[in-house]
Amino acid sequence: MAQSLKLAVVRGDGIGPEVVDEALKVLHAVLPDDLVVEETAFSLGATRYLETGDVLTDDDMSALAEHDAILLGAVGGDPRDPRLAGGIIERGLLLKLRFAFDHYVNLRPTTVYSSVASPLADPGEVDFVVVREGTEGPYVGNGGAIRVGTPHEIATEVSLNTAHGVERVVRYAFDLAERRPRKHLTLVHKSNVLVHAGSLWQRTVAAVAEEHPDVTVDYQHVDAVTIHMVREPGRFDVIVTDNLFGDIITDLAGAISGGIGLAASGNLNPDGTFPSMFEPVHGSAPDIAGQQLADPTAAILSVALLLDHIGRGDLAAVVTRAVEADLAGRGTTHRRTAEIGDAIAAAART
Amino acid sequence: MAQSLKLAVVRGDGIGPEVVDEALKVLHAVLPDDLVVEETAFSLGATRYLETGDVLTDDDMSALAEHDAILLGAVGGDPRDPRLAGGIIERGLLLKLRFAFDHYVNLRPTTVYSSVASPLADPGEVDFVVVREGTEGPYVGNGGAIRVGTPHEIATEVSLNTAHGVERVVRYAFDLAERRPRKHLTLVHKSNVLVHAGSLWQRTVAAVAEEHPDVTVDYQHVDAVTIHMVREPGRFDVIVTDNLFGDIITDLAGAISGGIGLAASGNLNPDGTFPSMFEPVHGSAPDIAGQQLADPTAAILSVALLLDHIGRGDLAAVVTRAVEADLAGRGTTHRRTAEIGDAIAAAART
Ligand SMILES: CC(C)[C@H](C(=O)O)[C@@H](O)C(=O)O
Ligand SMILES: CC(C)[C@H](C(=O)O)[C@@H](O)C(=O)O
Numbered sequence: 001m002a003q004s005l006k007l008a009v010v011r012g013d014g015i016g017p018e019v020v021d022e023a024l025k026v027l028h029a030v031l032p033d034d035l036v037v038e039e040t041a042f043s044l045g046a047t048r049y050l051e052t053g054d055v056l057t058d059d060d061m062s063a064l065a066e067h068d069a070i071l072l073g074a075v076g077g078d079p080r081d082p083r084l085a086g087g088i089i090e091r092g093l094l095l096k097l098r099f100a101f102d103h104y105v106n107l108r109p110t111t112v113y114s115s116v117a118s119p120l121a122d123p124g125e126v127d128f129v130v131v132r133e134g135t136e137g138p139y140v141g142n143g144g145a146i147r148v149g150t151p152h153e154i155a156t157e158v159s160l161n162t163a164h165g166v167e168r169v170v171r172y173a174f175d176l177a178e179r180r181p182r183k184h185l186t187l188v189h190k191s192n193v194l195v196h197a198g199s200l201w202q203r204t205v206a207a208v209a210e211e212h213p214d215v216t217v218d219y220q221h222v223d224a225v226t227i228h229m230v231r232e233p234g235r236f237d238v239i240v241t242d243n244l245f246g247d248i249i250t251d252l253a254g255a256i257s258g259g260i261g262l263a264a265s266g267n268l269n270p271d272g273t274f275p276s277m278f279e280p281v282h283g284s285a286p287d288i289a290g291q292q293l294a295d296p297t298a299a300i301l302s303v304a305l306l307l308d309h310i311g312r313g314d315l316a317a318v319v320t321r322a323v324e325a326d327l328a329g330r331g332t333t334h335r336r337t338a339e340i341g342d343a344i345a346a347a348a349r350t
Numbered sequence: 351m352a353q354s355l356k357l358a359v360v361r362g363d364g365i366g367p368e369v370v371d372e373a374l375k376v377l378h379a380v381l382p383d384d385l386v387v388e389e390t391a392f393s394l395g396a397t398r399y400l401e402t403g404d405v406l407t408d409d410d411m412s413a414l415a416e417h418d419a420i421l422l423g424a425v426g427g428d429p430r431d432p433r434l435a436g437g438i439i440e441r442g443l444l445l446k447l448r449f450a451f452d453h454y455v456n457l458r459p460t461t462v463y464s465s466v467a468s469p470l471a472d473p474g475e476v477d478f479v480v481v482r483e484g485t486e487g488p489y490v491g492n493g494g495a496i497r498v499g500t501p502h503e504i505a506t507e508v509s510l511n512t513a514h515g516v517e518r519v520v521r522y523a524f525d526l527a528e529r530r531p532r533k534h535l536t537l538v539h540k541s542n543v544l545v546h547a548g549s550l551w552q553r554t555v556a557a558v559a560e561e562h563p564d565v566t567v568d569y570q571h572v573d574a575v576t577i578h579m580v581r582e583p584g585r586f587d588v589i590v591t592d593n594l595f596g597d598i599i600t601d602l603a604g605a606i607s608g609g610i611g612l613a614a615s616g617n618l619n620p621d622g623t624f625p626s627m628f629e630p631v632h633g634s635a636p637d638i639a640g641q642q643l644a645d646p647t648a649a650i651l652s653v654a655l656l657l658d659h660i661g662r663g664d665l666a667a668v669v670t671r672a673v674e675a676d677l678a679g680r681g682t683t684h685r686r687t688a689e690i691g692d693a694i695a696a697a698a699r700t
Contacts, residue, residue: 087542121471153513155546163503192437196495196505226602251573
């Protein structure tokens with residue numbers, strides 16, 4: 001019997017539409033007869049907000065919730081536009097979806113492809129996955145300010161961390177480490193300063209580690225991890241970390257692996273109660289939008305994560321191999337966004 | 351009339367004593383007749399804590415406060431020692447000094463020396479300074495936990511940010527940018543998520559910028575800044591940022607510039623009410639302690655920051671040039687800690 005996937009597609013702003021077009025092209029190139037994808041387009045993002053005043057309505061939310069998964073290109077307008085200040089799109093859309101759909105695992109793999117130039121002189125073999133917590137930490141929007149605009153202004157930001165929230169993402173990370181050849185897990189935090197949250201993370205990792213005697217466990221402070229990531233990124237296998245630290249180190253990971261144009265991510269609700277969401281780590285890059293200058297590879301690799309998530313690791317592998325083949329053949333000549341998509345789709349078909 | 355400097359010396363733990371010995375060697379090598387240094391040794395750190403149970407007593411604090419400046423090697427014991435868990439030394443000593451002595455500027459310069467191997471393939475010319483806030487943000491120790499050890503545990507960490515605290519460090523950063531050839535300042539924060547603190551920082555930078563029309567100003571999110579730091583570190587001049595973001599990006603900066611063994615820092619109380627403190631960014635590295643394996647360069651460059659702070663930029667330049675000369679001649683043969691100190695002291699004398 002054919003499996004059917006209801007896919008919500010948010011092409012978004014800037015380069016979002018261009019890269020999503022290529023991602024869908026590759027998805028269709030690998031679809032077997034027994035998998036039917038029904039796509040629904042959602043017009044969301046800065047453009048729609050500036051036109052209508054709506055970022056994400058209750059109707060949008062209920063409609064999205066009807067789907068099995070979401071593919072998102074990028075959202076956000078011109079960073080200097082005062083009407084978009086304060087992260088109104090990022091928080092009202094991206095973070096709202098992550099929180100409302102309980103995307104407690106933000107999965108961000110990093111591979112250094114030998115054919116892609118890394119800014120590192122000698123990256124070595126790099127293949128790690130960051131499991132970033134997605135629903136807690138300093139991202140909860142639990143802060144405030146008094147006496148704003150006066151010399152007595154005080155602004156706070158509160159990081160909330162729960163046993164429930166930390167344990168489930170730590171379990172996911174251990175299960176993942178268990179399935180990988182090196183079976184190694186690194187907890188990243190700042191437990192010597194953020195002692196309450198740090199202690200919760202450390203105790204949770206220690207407890208779950210007991211159920212996974214074959215996974216070796218390591219701890220690194222977030223400052224020190226940036227050093228290792230540029231000096232010896234090959235040492236990492238699975239990294240589990242808090243929402244904010246994960247945000248920072250996955251951009252760094254993207255950079256050392258030859259560019260944020262290759263970094264894919266999955267915002268997962270592993271329970272399956274809500275649709276998971278797949279998106280490139282990069283932003284909407286309005287400065288190069290509409291010119292076919294963007295690299296769609298991160299969006300295409302996000303499709304691989306999506307396929308993996310719905311239990312089609314076989315198809316995910318086809319996409320990943322097609323991307324690898326394309327990367328291996330990339331020269332210095334610049335290709336248009338659609339040309340890259342065409343090439344990867346063609347490689348996936350063979 | 352001779353200037354006299356009362357210097358508190360905290361050699362500390364691990365490699366601390368070794369690197370401080372070399373730093374003092376170089377200090378003495380450059381001392382002119384009109385500058386007299388009176389040193390007082392303070393035995394502080396993990397070793398003393400494990401022996402006596404005291405991290406930093408009121409008596410220690412009053413005695414330190416009598417000094418003009420503090421030179422600190424490194425503190426902290428074996429990270430796996432359960433008696434030192436929860437950052438008891440880091441918080442009880444380093445952070446306590448930074449907060450009690452109102453070290454609101456944590457100054458961390460980064461230079462890529464052409465003779466030192468960087469992990470980056472092509473770092474280019476790099477010469478920037480991070481001005482990290484030192485007395486606020488998530489470092490204030492304002493968090494807590496309930497139901498610890500149960501499935502209902504909640505742990506919080508509160509970042510406190512004040513107009514007073516942000517404005518003074520931002521002013522320092524602009525004054526510094528004003529004195530540098532490129533006159534460029536980058537604010538690093540995460541204003542699209544941490545909106546209250548981010549907005550305070552952004553409004554403060556915008557306001558102080560008006561008084562410095564010749565300084566160009568730029569904003570970067572902390573995640574994105576890690577990308578630029580590995581791809582194009584030469585673009586930065588002065589970076590001003592919050593306590594936690596500064597912690598993270600200065601370790602990264604140290605790594606790209608060829609090692610945390612070269613990274614110096616000054617914890618400044620620019621008002622001069624309390625002694626400022628100078629220390630290498632690296633830790634106590636207990637695994638290599640006592641073997642003359644540590645590179646004392648970061649400690650020696652911390653002496654340069656100290657000399658600069660007391661108004662002796664001329665002597666600071668002598669130390670910096672001696673370090674540069676030594677770095678330029680460094681081959682692949684390993685030198686002992688004291689040999690490096692001897693060489694730099696000799697270069698400083700000529
Ligand atoms: C846009 C922003 C809110 C987001 C985040 O901070 O999580 C982005 O940086 C990311 O990593 O997906
Ligand atoms: C030891 C630790 C508390 C300290 C910090 O986080 O500030 C260190 O990492 C530093 O950067 O000086």
